[in-house]
Amino acid sequence: MNTADFVLTYGAYSRRSSEDYEDRQVASIESQERELKEVKERLNLNVKQLVSESRSAHTIGRPVFNQLLADLEDGVINAILTYHPNRLCRNAFDAGRLIYLMDEGKLLEIRTPSRVFKNTPEDKFMLNLEFGISKKDSDDKSVVVKRGLRNKIELGWRPGVAPHGYLNDRATESGHRRILIDPERFEFIKQIFQLKYKGVPTMEILRIVNEDWKFKTRPKKRYPSEPLSCSSLYKLLGNPFYCGKYFYSGQWHEGAHEKAVEPDIFDQIQIMLGDKGCRRQPKTHEFAYTGMVRCGECSGMVTAEEKWQIICSKCRNKFALTRKNSSICPECNTLIEEMDQPRILYYSYYHCGKKIKPCSQKSIEVTDLEEQIQLILGSIEISDFFLSWAVAEIHKDLESEKDFREDKVKSVQRAHEECRSKLDNLLKLKISPLNSDGSLMSDEKFKTEKQALETELTGLEKQLNEVDNRMIQKAQEAVDKFDFAANAKARFETDDLAVKREILSTLGSNLTLKDKKLDLQPHPILNAIKKIREEEPKVSRGVEPSNQPFTKAQMDAFYSSNITVLRGRESNPLPQDYALNLHYCKGRTISSPCTGRYGARRVVSTGS
Ligand SMILES: [Zn+2]
Ligand SMILES: [Zn+2]
Incomplete structure (x- = not known):
């Protein structure tokens, strides 16, 4: 299509968004328009309308731009004059609409002060490229900005201007700026919360702040330093930032800045403020024991x-x-x-x-x-003296079993080898020329015997893997539980809900609540500790070994009969083979687990 055949009627479009990061470098709307007017005069262009808007071009739905496209559709104009292609769009949809209008012959030219895009394949290609670049530009920057912000939020630093009593850290590079306390004002802010907490009416606090303390706000670019206003005081008292929390992009975050007031005091203040307080978010309050009882x-x-x-x-x-x-x-x-x-x-x-x-x-x-x-935790609490004795005892026990464990591994290995060779012999017999008619070993018999041997082999391999680890695991678990028993009561006196939750779940399973009574099935080791305590009160915390001599020898004597309790094995029945091992451990001979059933078949296999 030859554009020279048409008289060009321009719509001049300017745009600058104040909210867009990448538009910060762009000339103001006024200077864009000045430039466009200059082009118009110089080239004597027929400009029908001069329009502008301060909207972002990332998303679709700019009213002035949409009107410009409608005028192109209707043939009111057939060309666009603009400062740069990226003023027209930064999204694929609007870019596509412009190119399509060119394809349809309704848009004949896009002119900028530095170049012209006509309705030719080359120019449209270049225009597409320009649009692509402005879109990529915007994508890149939004990724960078978002990443920076996300990082900052994860570190606990709320983006934006710090409230009264805090300072934005200007010394660090952007994206890593912390929120520091304002040394001139932070103490005053803390006092304001304390006054409200004591029940002082808000108006009286305002008087104290401004008249007695002569408080002045931090001067900002556009606002000079001034006394605290009534609305600022209410805003301050209801701002959860002061108790270390802030709401950003749809969720609550734990701030890294120094708190001016404790969260529970802040909550109480909000109650006192009534309607003027911060609406507490139900989601911010968590309970320690929900979902487990x-x-x-x-x-x-x-x-x-x-x-x-x-x-x-x-x-x-x-x-x-x-x-x-x-x-x-x-x-x-x-x-x-x-x-x-x-x-x-x-x-x-x-x-x-x-x-x-x-x-x-x-x-x-x-x-x-x-x-x-607390009562349950108290019933299992043991002294440090007993704890260290028990831990040492468990380690000693584990050490003494080391030889046994090694022997056990060897015997299982031996059984494994035997089983393997039986399987080999079985196969040899099956394929032997003597068995060509199946008189020595029928297909049926071969199949059953082979299957039995293979099952045995798998079982032995499993045993081999478990024999060492399981004992060490058991010992470790016992040590952990003894440690828990010694320290849980003290640890429970915390505000950390996660710790409380963990303690309750370690105590036992099947937690139920009936007639206001908590019931649970205590962990076997903790149950054993409880029994030991009942029999020997000196084990419990609070009995000083120095006051009431309780020697290691006495302990040894007392528990030598009860060593299984220490290992946590008493009420935690082990698989049968494992229970047998404990007997072996007490000095009996170890017999090969692979005898008897296949022993008789040895005759068959050696015959080949
Ligand atoms: Zn009343
Ligand atoms: Zn119920």
Whole structure:
């Protein structure tokens, strides 16, 4: 198509997005337009319209650009004047639309100050290339920016401007900038939270901050330093960033910055702020024991729930916070925010989820549940003295079994070799010329015997692999459990939910809750430790060996009869072959496990 046949009518289009990283280097809309006007004058172009928008071209749906395309469709214009092809689009869809309009003959020319793209195969190829580059540019940069941000978030540094009391670290390179405390203001911020926690009304805090402390905000580019405003104070008190958490790109993150207030205090402050507080996200609160305990009545899962109650400072009425009411006393209509030091009560309950069938079980408070766990942990707690004795004993035991283990391996190896040669002989006999008519060994008989020998062989190989590892594993497990018994009670006194959870699950299995009583099947070794403790109280922690002499000799004497307990073997029955080994270990002779059944057939095989 010859474009010279048509009179060109231009639509001039300018664009710059303030939010796009790669548009930061691009000239402003005003200077783009100035440039386009200059081109128009110089070449005396017929420019029908001069339009602009400050939108990103990554995604489709720019209204001004869409109107430009509609005008091309309708033949109002048939050419585009723009600063650079990347002003027109940075996505494949819009690029395709422009090229297609050229193919259809509705767009005859795209002109920029430096070059012209006409409706020729070469120019369209170049134009496509330009569009491709601007798209790749945008893809690359968004990958880099996203990666940088993700990295930063993973490290716990919230992107963006640091709130009052913190500083953005400007010294480090972008993407690695931490959030530091503002040494001039951080202590004040901490005090603000403490005042609110003590129940001081927010307006009074504002007065203290600005009049008594003469607090001034950190000056920023466009905002000079000034006293804290009322809305800033509310925003500050409700900002979870101060208790170490922040919400970014759809989820909560644990910040790496220094906390100004502890999370549970922050939670209480939000209650006191009523409607003006930060809406607590139900997902942020986790419970330690959900999903691991079943109801003793209906076998349904036990779930958790939390509840906040307030005692009104005016009328002493106690009321629960609900979704509908989180800000006012229903009795005297006093706002929680205006109460003078209201009492806040927090409860966390566990109860049957009642999802399987109707169930009569009542809920139990977490403190009650944890008391019961503490009691169990207390019943197995052992002294460090006993712990080190037991661990040494287990190691000694393992060492003494070393020779046995080696003997056992040898005997199994021997049996393995014998079995192999029997299999060889069986085969030799089968294919021997003497057996050509099957008189010595029928097909049927060969098949059954071969199968039996092969099964035996596999069994022996398995035994060979297990014999060494299993004993060491058992010993290690016993050491771990003794260590657990010595330290779990102290470890349980933590706020770390994961640790509490791990401790409860180590204690035993089949955890149930019935009539507010926690029941479980204790781990066999822990159960044994409990028994030892009952028989010999000196084993337990808190009995100083120096106060009440409890010598190693006494211990040895006491437990020599009970060594299996130490190994954790007592109530954990072993496979039969393994149990037999324990007898061998006590000094009996080891007999080859591969005798008897095939012993008689030796006659057959040696005959060949
Ligand atoms: Zn139930
Ligand atoms: Zn009241």
